[in-house]
Amino acid sequence: MSSSSYINRELSWIEFNQRVLSEAQRKEKALLERLKFLAISASNMDEFFQVRVGGLTLLKSTGSRKKDIAGLTPTQQLLAIKKRISLQIHEQYVLYNTELLPQLKENGINFCAPKDLPRHIEDFVRLRFTEAISPLLTPLSFEPDESDNDTPPLTLPAMTLIVACVIQAKNKTNRVVFIPINEGIERFIQVGDQGEHYIIPIEDAIAQYANQLFPGESVHSHSVFRITRNGDIVVQEEDAIDLAGEMEEVLSARKTSNTVRVELRSGCSRLLENAIKQITNASPEQIYRIDGALCLNDFMQIAFISGYEDLKAPSWEPQSSAEIDYQNSIFDEIAKKDILLYHPYHSFDPVIRFIEEAATDPDVLAIKQVLYRTAKHSRVIDALIRAAENGKQVTVLVEIKARFDEARNLHRAEELQRAGVQIVYGVKGLKTHAKITLVIRKEAGSIKRYCHYGTGNYNESTARLYTDASILTARNDFGSDASLIFNAVTGRSKLLTTKRLFPAPTHMKKRLLELIASEASRAKSGEKAAITAKVNSLQDKDIIDALYKASKAGVNIRLNIRGICCLKTGTRKEAKNIEVVSVIDYYLEHARVFQFHQGGDELLFISSADWMTRNLEKRVELMIPVADEDIKLQLIDILEAGFKDNQQAHRILTDGSSERIIEEGKPSFRMQEYLQKKATQASKAKAYLRTTTFEPHTPK
The missing domain is CATH 3.30.870.10 (Endonuclease Chain A)
Structure with missing residues (x-):
């Protein structure tokens, strides 16, 4: 197969995160549920930069021009990521600024800087800052040209907000100070008053009251930024005598590893931006200017705020299994x-x-x-x-x-x-x-x-x-x-x-390829042949090529893939019999279930492994055949439900993007709601x- 037959892994992941973001963009969803999905999309993006962008940046620095299965070098992938993810970030903040913040305000949830608070609330916040927050802050002075002297360079923490200030002395001379907001400080100060809920981002409080930290000086200007460092640093096991000790060194190394992203609030002064670039050693393509609050994943705690149940999605509770008598051992x-x-x-x-x-x-x-x-x-x-x-x-x-x-x-x-x-x-x-x-x-x-x-x-x-x-x-x-x-x-x-059992890396991949080939052989002989699978990710080239061959032979292939899908759908011979859907809903889809028709003798498996090279060749994983016929039927029902979903499912398109599945005139069907109702009914019947x-x- 040529490289044009595959989707780049990283771009496919961004499209998965777009599906997550699309849940936040749905106006019919509960407001705090939308905020939750926005926070999830931001959290996903953080890990993507730490691991995937971190790994590609490291490859680029070594001069590697090795191409992925889609034919892209590390440099080309980084450029494509920057272009596509910038659009996604823009969508996040348009949603946040123009829809979610105004609607939260309409419902009594007010995000405010201290200067915009009612006077008595502002007095409380100032006192809170003075007594509980100020003692925890450690301002770090920085001279823009200090790299030329003998002063050890500052190392700022990653994945935390940092307030950058220009401090002006009485003689009008300026200096730059960085104030990291450590993990012990809560992101939001929250105050309830007469039916209104005021939420003050901690970075705004620090900027407002930073003068307290610098007696005799004033804060001339400020901004907020955040550093993402390369998290793709792993232990070198071949030389490790004490693996635990080596791992502790890796954890320490991640704290000072190379910068892969700097998020910088829009409107930052040139003096501060230059200082931030110098201390982070960030290249221009690693700078992301953000039009709003940074670190949107912290807003998850607001999505679960108490007292606003009408703004949340109805909660579902796990049910007791009807298969177990809990009075027995x-x-x-x-x-x-x-x-x-x-x-x-x-x-x-x-x-x-x-x-x-x-x-x-x-x-x-x-x-x-x-x-x-x-x-x-x-x-x-x-x-x-x-x-x-x-x-x-x-x-x-x-x-x-x-x-x-x-x-x-x-x-x-x-x-x-x-x-x-x-x-x-x-x-x-x-x-x-x-x-x-x-x-x-x-x-x-x-x-x-x-x-x-x-x-x-x-x-x-x-x-x-x-x-x-x-x-x-x-x-x-x-x-x-x-x-x-x-x-x-x-x-x-x-x-x-x-x-x-079929363990990886020794037996699982071989068995999967055998089963896919067996279905292809049956299809060539005119028999019914089908493969249905539910996985989180599909990236392994050998598995994808085997699926293409099976499709070309006439095997009906249905894949329910939550995240990465490097297989390219479409009308080409090798893909025309392949359908790929992705369900994003209340719960995160994580189960791996595989079904092979085998001439009517259905083979069902559950597995800890996705269909990725790392899982099949570089991890100890297990694929477990299902021996019980009743369990087979239950799993088949779960698999089928994913392809009936016309509420939360997306269809994966030829270019790797997605479109929401909408079936006008058909009864609505939501897989997760169906499975929740089924479990609840069975539990009640047993009770x-x-x-x-x-x-x-x-x-x-």
């Missing part, structure tokens, strides 16, 4: 049959309970688990510590290379180790991204294995926000495969052929059955 329930949980429609509690019950069950001998990301206050960590203290053999692989969670995972690993848990810091040369827990239990004089396999992290916080699949099983072959996986990642043993059925206690 979770092990008894799993022993009866495989259990599918589709979060957050189904509560994550059974997964937590699985680990918590294992921690205290006297018959449990060992617990083994892979942790990639965990909640801030994690019940999973608490249960593992409790299990170790109760004398269980507990082994945990903590992936300390999980980007932006490295520090937390290092801390968690140390916490677990102190409790007596056997810790492994991932696998050399690979990230371990598999979602797996193995519990080994003594029953009737023999050993029985219980497993949890999932598509999402063991994080009870994100389990309320991300859609993910969990399968709890006590099948022997799945249990023995789990032991093989853990022996390989913790014991450095060879990963032999598994009975049911009703329990109230109308008397079940006697019998001797054990």
Whole structure:
């Protein structure tokens, strides 16, 4: 295939973020829900610059002219990113300034600088600044030509707002001072008064009262800016003797790494702009002039402000699974049959309970688990510590290379180790991204294995926000495969052929290519052939080429892809049978589910891996076949729902952009609403059955 057959990964990601932003632009949505999606689009953009733009900037600095699958060099990609993302930023701020701020004001939520507040509110804010904020500020004086003397250069923190001031002495001489706003200072001062809610951005308060910090001088002018540094700095594992120590050095290096973006509030004076350029060493193409408040992701906290429920989307609550009798031991329930949980429609509690019950069950001998990301206050960590203290053999692989969670995972690993848990810091040369827990239990004089396999992290916080699949099983072959996986990642043993699972990087990609080719072969023979898949991203060239060949052979291919899609749709022979949709809604779509028709013998899989080269070749991942026929039907229903959605779904177009799917005259169908109602109805039906059925206690 030529490069014209693919979409650039970075540009495809920007189009995904455009779909997120389009939710904020929908006038029919609740006002604070629109603000939430605007904040999400800004947060997404921050990580994109840190990681993707950071990596490309590093490649450019080495002189690399290596082209991606779309035929673009790092320099060409950076130019294309700048052009496209500048348009997106413009849309963000047109929306923010002309729609959201005025409508918030109409509803009593007022964003104000201190000078625009009622007098008594302004007096309160000034006092608050003097007593609670001023002591936390550390002004840093900067001389524009100080690089020519022996003074060590200033290093300003990244990803935080910085107020830049021109300070004027009584003799009219000027100097530049930078005031970083550290993490301990809240972004907004909020004051309620007579039905009105006043929100004062902290940078405006600092600018207003900065004179307090400079006795005998005055603030002549000010501006606000923010630095984004390259976050694509990874540990060099080949030479690492102490991986934890090396990771701490990487975290430190990120704080002073090269600048990849400077956001600068419009209207900044030339003196301040020159000083900012000098201290950040930013090139002109790395400067983004912003017409409004910086760091829009902080506005997420305003989206969840209390007392304005009529401005929010109706909330959905996770439901108890109708497949589980919560009066019984979770092990008894799993022993009866495989259990599918589709979060957050189904509560994550059974997964937590699985680990918590294992921690205290006297018959449990060992617990083994892979942790990639965990909640801030994690019940999973608490249960593992409790299990170790109760004398269980507990082994945990903590992936300390999980980007932006490295520090937390290092801390968690140390916490677990102190409790007596056997810790492994991932696998050399690979990230371990598999979602797996193995519990080994003594029953009737023999050993029985219980497993949890999932598509999402063991994080009870994100389990309320991300859609993910969990399968709890006590099948022997799945249990023995789990032991093989853990022996390989913790014991450095060879990963032999598994009975049911397909791990990456050893088996998964090969199996996927075989399954795609098998469908193509059936189509060539005149049989019905179909592939339906739900993934977060599709980037791997081999998978894309295999899908093109299958489409050309007549396979009906439907893909539900939330984010990156490097496959180019269209009417070309190799793409005419491929449909790609993307659903952006209340929950973040995160589950990976694959279906292959196989002549009517439907093969269903859930997986921790997206169809990206990094997942298939550079990570330890798992693809789990679905053995239970009822679970197959449930997953097929979930897959089908994504292609019925005519409320929150977008169609991916040939150039990688998107258009919202609107079907005039057809009944409205919203996938997430359908799945929420289905889970709620099943839970209520099970609860009703329990109230109308008397079940006697019998001797054990």
